[in-house]
Amino acid sequence: MYFKENQKIGALLDFAIKKNATDLHLIVDSAPILRVDDKLVEIKDIAPFDTASMRAALDGFFSEDGAAELKELKEVDFSFGHGECRFRANLYYQKGELAASFRLIPNKVRTFEELGLPAIIERFVQSSQGFVIVTGPAGHGKSTTLAAMVDSINKNRREHIITIEDPIEYVFEHNKSIISQREIGIDTNSFGKALRSALREDPDVILVGEMRDLETVEAALNLAETGHLVLTTLHTNSSAQTADRIISMFPSHQQDQVRSQLANVLLGVVSQRLLPKVSGGRVLATEIMVVDSAIRNLIREGKIHQIPNVIQTSSSSGMISLDKVLAELVSKGEVSVDDAMSWAIDPKSFKMMVY
DSSP states (O other): OOBOOOHHHHHHHHHHHHTTOSEEEEOBTSOOEEEETTEEEEOTTSOOBOHHHHHHHHTTSBOHHHHHHHHHHSEEEEEEEETTEEEEEEEEEETTEEEEEEEEEESSOOOHHHHTOOTTHHHHHTOSSEEEEEEOSTTSSHHHHHHHHHHHHHHHOOOEEEEEESSOOSOOOOSSSEEEEEEBTTTBSOHHHHHHHHGGGOOSEEEESOOOSHHHHHHHHHHHHTTOEEEEEEOOSSHHHHHHHHHHTSOGGGHHHHHHHHHHHEEEEEEEEEEEOTTSSEEEEEEEEEOOHHHHHHHHTTOGGGHHHHHHTOGGGTOBOHHHHHHHHHHTTSSOHHHHHHHOSSHHHHHHHHO
């Protein structure tokens, strides 16, 4: 599926870039909508789309194969380059009308420092084997953090990095490493199949865009166990919830084995939120779980509910509590109490830190 330049869409994408938006939404009976600093903003000087103008705007947007896929499946994901940026797009139907969402992906991969990520993350990507998971809600920078991890390895080590994505977001250039980027639907048919074949492609590092199902989780765990560094994402709200979600995906008779396997391969979990700053823009708040002997034992023994306490009391090991970071941002006047509270893992504990 290939993006074809369209003057009207191109102008809207340019405007989104100019306004530093993260997303652009096109829906019939609505003017174009931008998401700026996590808030939806209408472009008021553009008339709302009707059925005809929406189809005209999106007509010929991609190849005939893509148009056929949209007609059959009713929704398609793809990515494309535009100017100095890339966009991830989803075309779909709502109330029988065509609609589209575009997510801005900067061309430049930012460093850990530029993103405001804790230095401890460097330790995760220095490992040659293991499992690193980046979690958080949609739109809170998980893909950007993974891209920074891949870029760090690419600049510092001679490795073969394979990425499996749906669709490809950041495009990497070979540096010290060589990078094979595989897109679902174009280069492979599924995450599971791509992961199984990865063993025959001589990888050192494997990035899995998202662990969506049991097949993908099982294959990723096996790759981490067989001498590879696996980087991936999961839609969970905390480190403890991440471990629990992975284990619960397996049938009950396999869960003891999976607890042991996960405890052995997991290096760390990065759980992040992007919060609107009082002064404008957004700031990153990150929870870090470094998997040490205490965490491994809790995972093996099924005592995952105790993990938050270990994170809170293990700052000397590089662990960082999300609620503590949120409280610090409030005390510095960077974010409001209400915004921080909405993302706190333990609101009661958070209140005690703030008040």
